[in-house]
Amino acid sequence: MSLETAVLVGVMFSVATYLVLQRSFVRILFGFLILTNAANLVLLAMSGRPDGKRGPVVLDPSAPMVDPLPQALILTAIVIGFGVAAYLVFLLYRLFLDQKTTNAADLYEEPESNS
Amino acid sequence: MNWPVAPILLPLFTALAALFWGRPGVGRRSLVAGSAAAQLAVSLGLVCATLEGRIFVLGLGAWPARFGIVLVVDLLSALMLALSTLVALASVLYAYAESPTRAEHPLRAPLTQFLVMGINLTFCTGDLFNLFVAFEIMLIASYALLTLEADDWDIKHAFPYVGINLFGSALFLSACGLTYALFGTLNFAQIALRAAPCADDPRLWVLALLLIVVFGIKAGLFPLYYWLPNSYPTLPIPTSALFAGMLTKVGVYVLLRIFGTVLPHELAFAHTLLAVMGGATMLLAVMGAIARNFIRGILSFHILSQIGFMVLAIGLFTPLSVAACILYIIHHIVVKSSLFLIGGVAMRLNGTDDLERMGNLWKRTPWLGALFLCQALSLAGLPPLSGFWGKYLIVVAGLEQAQYALVAVSILASILTLFSMVKIWNGAFWTGSDRVPVRTSDWRWRAMTAVVAGLTCVSLAIGLGAEGVVQIAIEAAERLLDQHAYADAALGFLGKTAANPIP
Numbered sequence: 028m029s030l031e032t033a034v035l036v037g038v039m040f041s042v043a044t045y046l047v048l049q050r051s052f053v054r055i056l057f058g059f060l061i062l063t064n065a066a067n068l069v070l071l072a073m074s075g076r077p078d079g080k081r082g083p084v085v086l087d088p089s090a091p092m093v094d095p096l097p098q099a100l101i102l103t104a105i106v107i108g109f110g111v112a113a114y115l116v117f118l119l120y121r122l123f124l125d126q127k128t129t130n131a132a133d134l135y136e137e138p139e140s141n142s
Numbered sequence: 143m144n145w146p147v148a149p150i151l152l153p154l155f156t157a158l159a160a161l162f163w164g165r166p167g168v169g170r171r172s173l174v175a176g177s178a179a180a181q182l183a184v185s186l187g188l189v190c191a192t193l194e195g196r197i198f199v200l201g202l203g204a205w206p207a208r209f210g211i212v213l214v215v216d217l218l219s220a221l222m223l224a225l226s227t228l229v230a231l232a233s234v235l236y237a238y239a240e241s242p243t244r245a246e247h248p249l250r251a252p253l254t255q256f257l258v259m260g261i262n263l264t265f266c267t268g269d270l271f272n273l274f275v276a277f278e279i280m281l282i283a284s285y286a287l288l289t290l291e292a293d294d295w296d297i298k299h300a301f302p303y304v305g306i307n308l309f310g311s312a313l314f315l316s317a318c319g320l321t322y323a324l325f326g327t328l329n330f331a332q333i334a335l336r337a338a339p340c341a342d343d344p345r346l347w348v349l350a351l352l353l354i355v356v357f358g359i360k361a362g363l364f365p366l367y368y369w370l371p372n373s374y375p376t377l378p379i380p381t382s383a384l385f386a387g388m389l390t391k392v393g394v395y396v397l398l399r400i401f402g403t404v405l406p407h408e409l410a411f412a413h414t415l416l417a418v419m420g421g422a423t424m425l426l427a428v429m430g431a432i433a434r435n436f437i438r439g440i441l442s443f444h445i446l447s448q449i450g451f452m453v454l455a456i457g458l459f460t461p462l463s464v465a466a467c468i469l470y471i472i473h474h475i476v477v478k479s480s481l482f483l484i485g486g487v488a489m490r491l492n493g494t495d496d497l498e499r500m501g502n503l504w505k506r507t508p509w510l511g512a513l514f515l516c517q518a519l520s521l522a523g524l525p526p527l528s529g530f531w532g533k534y535l536i537v538v539a540g541l542e543q544a545q546y547a548l549v550a551v552s553i554l555a556s557i558l559t560l561f562s563m564v565k566i567w568n569g570a571f572w573t574g575s576d577r578v579p580v581r582t583s584d585w586r587w588r589a590m591t592a593v594v595a596g597l598t599c600v601s602l603a604i605g606l607g608a609e610g611v612v613q614i615a616i617e618a619a620e621r622l623l624d625q626h627a628y629a630d631a632a633l634g635f636l637g638k639t640a641a642n643p644i645p
Contacts, residue, residue, distance in 0.1 A: 047305070059308050066315035073323040097322065100271055104315055107278045111308060114285055118297070118304060125294040134298050 032072045039065035052119045052129040059115060063108040070104060073097045145191075146198045146213040148184045149223050149262040152177055157255035166246040171238055174251050178231040181258070185223040192217040193614070197621075197631040199268075207329060207635040214268035214330070214632050217618040218468060222265040222395055225475045229387040230258045232597050236483050237380035239589035240490075247291055254384065257283035264392050268632050270328040271318050273396065274311075277360070281307050284389065287381050288373065296376035303373040306366070310359040317352045324349065330404050331632035334625045341406040350412045353400055354419075361393025362446045363453060364422040370446060371430060375438035379486030382438065386445050387479035391471055394452045401456060402464060402622040417457025421548045424450025424555040431562045437485040437495040437570065440562055441478070444521065447555055448474050454552060455536045458543050465619035466535030469612060473528040473604055477520050480597035484514045487590045488570050491580050497566065501574015506582055510591055511571045513598050518567065520601060522560035528605035531612060 039061055046058030074094040083095030123129055156177035163170045188198065198215040201207055215223070233254070237246070260280025267273050285307075288300045322328055324345055325336045340346055359366045370390070374382055401412070424447045431443035452474070455467035487510055488503055489495040504511040520527035523534075533556060540549040581587075604611050621627065 047309070055305075059305075062309065062312045066312040066319075069316045070319040070322075073319045097319070100318065100322075103271075103275065107275070107282075107311075111278075111282065111285075111311070114282070115304065115308070118285075118289065118301060121289070121297055122301060125297055131301075134301070 029072065029076060032068065036065055036068050036072070039068065050130050050132045052123065052131065055131060056112075056115060056119060060112060063104075063112065067101050067104055067108070070097050070101045144200055145184065145188060146200045146215040146266050147202075149181055149188075149227065150213075150259055150266060152181045152184065153255040153259040153262065157252040157259065160252045160255065164248070166243050166248055166251065168243065170251065171243065174255065175231075175234055175238065177255075178227065178234045181227040181262075182224070182231050185220065185227045188215055188220040189217070189224050192220045193617070197628070199632055199635045201635045207633045208327070208332065211272045212268040212329065212331075212632055212635060213266045214628070215266055216628065216631075217614075217621050218395075218398070219265045221468070221472065221614070221618060222391075223262055225391075225472065226258065226261045226265070226388050228597075228600070229384055229475060229479045230254070232479060232483070232593055233380040233384040236383065236486070236590055236593045237378075239586055239593055240380065240486070241586075249290060250287070250378075250381070253283050253287050253290065254381065257287065257384070259283075261388050261392055265395065268330045270321055270330065270333070272328075274314050274318055277314065277392075278311065280389070280392065281311070284385065287385075288377060291378055292376060299372045299376050302369045306359055306369045310356055313352060313359075314356045317349065317356055320345075320349055320352070329632070330399070331629040334404050335629050335633075337404070338406050338625070341408040346405070347409070347411070350401075350405055350409055351415075353405075354397075354412060354415065357393045357396045357400070358419065359393075360390070361397065361453065362390050362423070362449050363419045364426060364450070365419075367423065367427065367446050371427075371434075371439065371442045374442040374445070375436070379482065379489070383479040383482040383486075386441065386482050387475045390445055390449055391452075391475055394449060394456070394467070394471060397453065397456055398464065398467065398622060401459070402619075403625055403628050407459070407623070407625075413457050413459040415457070417454050417545065417548060420450045420452070420454030420457055421551045422450070423447065423453065425551050428555045428558040428562070432558060432565070435497050435569075437488065437497065437500075437566055438482070440566060441481055441485060444481075444559065444562070445478060447559060448478070448521070450555070451533065451536060451552060454548060455539065458536075458539050458545065460539055460542065461616070461619055461623060462535065462542070463539035464623060465612070465616040466532055466539055468618050468622075469535060469615040470532035472611065472615065473520070473532050473601070476597055476601045476604065477517050477529065480513075480594050480601065481517050481521065483590070483594045483597070484510065484517065487587055487594065488514075490584075490587055490590070491582065492570065492578065493581065497569030499578065500570040501572075501578040502576075502580050503574075504571040506580040507587075507591075509595075513591070513594055514571065515567065516598055517601060518563035519560075520605060522563050523556045524560075526605055526608070528601050528608070531605070531608040535612070 043058045043062035046054045074097040077093050080093040081090045083092055156174055160170055160174055200213040202211045260276050260283055263276035267276055285304055325333050362370045427443050427446035431440045434440045452467050452470050455463045492500040520529040523529040537549050
């Protein structure tokens with residue numbers, strides 16, 4: 028279980044890095060979304076193997092409980108990631124409206140007037 | 143004692159009040175300015191109290207320190223709080239002097255207060271995940287400020303800033319997860335106790351490298367700094383002074399805290415890496431500054447170059463060099479913010495900040511020239527101004543460690559800094575044809591200069607009273623490196639249980 032999660036996290040990080048380095052805005056956006064989720068998965072994996080443990084709700088005090096702290100952390104991280112993703116969507120949309128392109132390479136091509 | 147929470151709650155309530163107040167006006171302006179002054183007063187009070195040897199610990203929700211989040215304010219945190227609130231106050235007053243109420247963007251004041259709240263929470267917190275949350279508060283406010291009053295050109299340069307910080311946040315989150323897996327806790331004090339025996343563990347090395355990358359992005363270290371010099375010049379002047387003074391220094395502070403208090407002191411390879419990265423940053427960034435020809439661009443590259451000095455001092459990692467780093471932070475925050483503000487006044491007088499088209503300022507406004515000269519020479523490190531003492535201590539610490547190459551690089555970088563400051567001086571103040579206009583008819587530049595003069599007085603006081611400031615910095619460094627005292631204080635908070643009720 029831990030090994031599979033580790034491989035999955037590795038694949039997600041590499042896919043996200045690949046996408047962020049692309050030119051299309053949509054790919055960059057998806058790259059960041061996958062990146063956030065890969066980091067969240069790392070956090071979740073830190074609560075250890077869930078086999079035979081119950082969820083962090085007190086119903087049956089006899090069975091061992093899964094560590095609840097990473098789940099609290101991940102909730103915070105998801106909320107923050109959601110807010111930042113919404114901001115990023117709007118930033119990219121504004122860039123598209125200003126520059127009339129969805130290709131990140133076009134943005135920085137022209138000679139800068141001020142430097 | 144609940145005082146550590148005041149520097150966080152005051153900006154929060156001010157931001158909310160300013161949001162609901164509505165249109166900017168004299169009333170709202172005095173509310174924000176009054177709150178900024180109160181934050182400065184509280185922070186100075188914390189500095190005085192911690193100077194006597196106290197460490198403030200506040201367990202949020204009265205949970206025992208092992209389970210809940212604690213806020214810990216020691217001398218270094220209190221000093222950083224005082225600096226951040228000082229710069230915030232100067233930035234607020236300068237913004238008021240710069241534009242009339244009807245030209246003020248209604249969201250700028252609340253967002254600035256949210257930014258200050260994030261910065262202050264970073265300095266107060268004693269918990270790694272809480273540090274992540276503080277970073278996010280700070281970053282989201284800074285994204286919003288960066289794009290709030292931006293035109294097409296500015297937005298284009300905001301994107302790399304947002305992108306690299308998103309990447310940094312994801313890495314920081316992973317680092318939090320790995321720390322929890324390794325030590326089973328996120329509390330600084332408990333990590334310090336549990337990490338002490340495993341300095342030889344390769345997993346700890348990986349964690350240290352990951353943290354260097356995360357906070358190196360934030361501080362603007364050598365391979366990770368390309369986002370900064372293009373994005374900072376797009377900000378409005380008062381906001382850029384706050385960003386330039388505080389945001390990168392937050393990264394340096396966290397590096398100090400992590401390597402000084404949290405991780406074991408035997409991680410020699412990480413310290414060497416930091417020192418080399420610092421050396422590379424100071425040299426390459428100062429060359430970037432020489433290549434630029436507009437004031438804010440030059441100053442933005444100088445932020446990075448100075449970060450190199452601080453990180454070099456952390457990398458040398460002796461009590462003296464850590465004290466030098468703290469002294470350098472104190473000097474740099476004040477000087478760099480006031481240089482950005484002086485650049486703003488000069489821009490207003492000449493109507494541009496392109497050095498080719500500026501000039502004649504010394505003839506028409508000698509006081510502004512004197513302020514600039516004072517701060518620019520301080521940045522380059524001429525005695526007896528404040529920058530000299532920090533650089534002197536770093537050089538002494540470097541020579542003690544026999545790091546001659548890095549010392550040579552730092553002296554070369556100082557000379558090049560002086561060179562590019564002289565470039566601004568020549569371009570904007572000393573020369574200029576008669577056709578260059580200097581608009582002194584407007585009274586506002588006088589008020590703006592008064593704010594800068596206040597900051598310059600603080601900086602001069604640091605330089606002339608260097609003896610006392612060096613003593614404080616040495617004291618702060620000793621407390622920072624004393625992991626056991628920190629752990630005892632932070633974990634001594636037992637919370638409100640049946641066994642130990644809080645009176």
